[in-house]
Each structure stands twice: as C-alpha cells, then as structure tokens.
C-alpha cells in the first residue's frame with residue numbers, strides 16, 4: 001500500500017520528539033531521515049571519520065572570478081526574449097562565515113521551478129506548463145560585504161513521489177562556496193508562511209525548529225520595488241571547521 | 251553565528267550545476283604539450299568509477315566535485331572553471347592553460363563518472379564532495395592516488411584507518427595513467443566519508 005501523508009507526518013512527529021528528547025542541538029539534517037524515502041539507501045551507516053589536520057587540502061578551496069559569470073546571470077527574468085509569468089521578486093542577502101565575516105567574491109548558484117511549479121528539466125513530468133521565457137538558473141559572485149542579489153519569479157509548489165499527495169513548499173535551490181572546500185553548502189530557501197512546511201519531509205529533516213527557521217527568507221517591504229517586484233532577504237551562514245572562521249581569512 | 255542547514259541537491263540540478271568541461275581539470279594545452287608547470291609530471295591522468303547505493307544499484311543522479319592542489323603544490327586555485335562566453339552568455343569552456351583545481355561531474359544513467367586532471371602536488375589525494383537526491387547533507391571523501399614513493403602510513407587520515415576501510419579511499423590503477431575509484435554510499439564496501447573539524 002502506498003504511503004500516505006498521515007504515515008509520513010507520523011514519522012516526522014516521531015523524529016521531532018526523539019530530537020527534543022535527545023536534547024542536543026543539531027543544525028543540519030541527519031543523512032538518514034526515514035520520512036524522506038530516497039535517503040534510505042543513500043546514507044552511510046558507518047560514522048564519518050573526523051579529520052583535524054591543519055594541512056588538509058579541504059581548508060583551502062576553489063575560487064571563481066569575473067570570467068565565471070556574466071552580467072545577465074543574476075537576473076533570471078532577463079534570459080529570454082519575453083518576460084516570464086509569475087510574481088517578480090528580488091532575493092538578496094549576505095553570505096557569512098560562522099564568525100560573521102563576509103564571504104567575498106565567491107560563487108552563488110541558484111536554480112528553481114517556474115511559477116507553475118515545473119522545472120525546465122527533461123525528467124520533471126509534473127503536468128504543469130513550461131514557461132518559454134523562464135529557465136530558472138542564476139549565478140553571481142558575492143560582493144565585498146558578502147552580498148548577493150537575484151531577480152527572479154516566485155517558484156510554485158510542486159508534487160513529488162515520496163508518498164501519496166506529497167507536495168514540496170515553494171523553494172529556491174542554492175549552492176554556495178566559502179573560502180574553504182570544507183565550507184561547501186547546498187541548501188534550499190523557503191518563503192515565509194508557506195502552508196506546506198509541516199507536510200514536507202525535506203524541510204522537516206532539519207529537526208531543530210530554530211535551524212529550520214533559518215531556511216525561511218523574510219519578506220522585507222523596503223526591498224520591494226514600487227510597480228515592479230516584491231523583496232525577500234535571506235542571509236546564509238556557512239558552517240565549516242573552526243580553522244576556517246577563527247583565523248583571519250582572505 | 252549559527253549555520254544555515256544543508257538541504258538535498260534534489261533531482262533537478264542537472265541544468266544548473268554541471269558545465270561543459272567540468273571534468274577537464276587538466277588544462278588541455280598543458281596536458282597535450284607535456285609542458286610541466288612546475289611539477290614532476292604534467293601529463294593528464296584519468297579517474298573514473300561508479301557511484302552505488304546501499305543495494306549496489308548505480309546512482310544516476312549524483313554530482314561529484316573535485317578540489318585539489320596544483321602540481322606545484324599551490325592551493326590558491328584560479329578562476330575560470332566555468333568560463334563564460336561574452337557573446338552568447340553560454341559556456342566558453344576552460345581556457346586550456348589555467349589550472350583551476352576545481353572540477354564538477356554528474357553521473358551518467360549507469361552511475362558512472364570520469365574526469366581528467368593532473369597529479370596534485372604535496373599530497374597524494376584529491377578532495378571530493380558528493381551530492382545526490384536522497385542525500386540531505388553532502389558527503390566528503392578523498393581519492394588517494396597510488397603514486398610512486400607514497401607511504402600510506404605517513405598520511406594522517408589513512409594511518410588511522412583499518413585496512414578494509416582504508417582500501418575504499420585508494421584509487422586502483424587500471425591502465426597507464428588511468429585509475430578507478432568507486433563510491434559506495436552504503437553497504438559492505440561503504441566508502442569512508444569525512445567530517446572536517
């Protein structure tokens with residue numbers, strides 16, 4: 001029998017309760033989160049091996065520069081001859097390390113579904129319309145304050161096949177580089193007040209409520225542009241070994 | 251400050267993250283002419299393998315990122331991995347001379363991947379970050395190369411692993427300058443994954 005939302009919601013509640021009882025703060029999702037069925041065969045069962053080596057290559061990382069992005073890349077609404085359908089938005093914020101220092105000149109990549117909740121990806125079979133004026137890919141380099149800014153449209157919610165009647169809340173996928181490879185982060189940004197939050201095993205895989213809140217952007221009226229777009233702010237803090245945020249970086 | 255949590259890369263990153271020549275870390279110009287940038291051997295090596303899940307099935311939607319020192323041991327990297335074409339806005343491909351130290355390859359439908367690079371200077375390993383649908387948090391591992399004169403006991407990570415686990419991190423030579431490295435996300439042959447503190 002296919003799993004229902006009730007089954008999944010019960011598992012989510014169980015994991016949430018177990019997290020509270022354990023009383024230890026976890027900022028990241030566990031890799032084995034049963035309600036997200038794809039994690040079952042794809043998480044290691046052996047504990048991770050800790051590396052505390054000041055000479056580790058992972059304490060340095062790739063760099064990107066002006067040859068790696070074009071000026072049009074941060075505007076996902078300007079990549080086709082016509083305007084995409086949907087609610088035009090600006091998403092902006094800063095990329096910081098755990099010491100609060102800006103991550104400068106690093107690559108931020110985003111991808112998302114269109115306003116109807118469909119990805120411009122061959123394997124996305126959701127019967128919602130593709131938008132010939134929207135691909136859903138953007139990238140930029142952070143500025144001297146660690147700032148990034150994208151102009152895009154608000155993505156739609158979409159169904160997926162984790163269980164019966166499974167819907168993802170609207171989200172934008174983000175990929176971030178820090179000053180060290182060990183700070184690498186791929187994550188998702190959500191929109192405030194989405195009624196699907198409680199039902200979504202991917203968001204709920206972050207069992208700490210405060211950490212989960214950090215995945216939700218803030219609507220900021222001063223970022224909205226009259227007669228043009230709505231503004232959201234989302235700051236990102238990269239995790240990583242202490243060595244990457246205690247020493248003076250570059 | 252408290253970190254932003256990780257979330258899965260999902261199934262649909264394919265048109266956003268991979269880029270042409272993502273696996274061509276070895277600059278074509280240097281590799282073809284055999285001009286050593288500073289290292290002992292500037293000829294390209296190929297590393298390939300499969301990514302498997304806990305049932306032994308291929309993972310057709312994994313993304314591997316590679317980061318490594320240049321052959322001269324420098325770890326500064328260089329821009330230009332995703333070099334863009336100013337006329338079309340598309341990818342121009344790497345410039346053929348710059349060693350950026352960074353590569354990115356997606357697995358094929360059969361779970362296979364391949365990339366070309368130059369041997370890293372100063373260390374016998376390449377750093378790898380694995381992303382996939384189903385992985386809520388990426389996984390770090392390393393590809394150790396059985397290069398001449400390398401002593402595993404002198405490596406701080408390998409020295410502390412028992413032989414069965416250690417074996418999962420060492421690439422197997424399969425032909426001249428070609429190595430095989432499989433990633434097992436789970437199971438008997440589960441790869442050693444790393445946590446940097």
Ligand SMILES: [Fe+3]
Pocket residue numbers: 113168171173260262
């Ligand atoms: Fe998505």
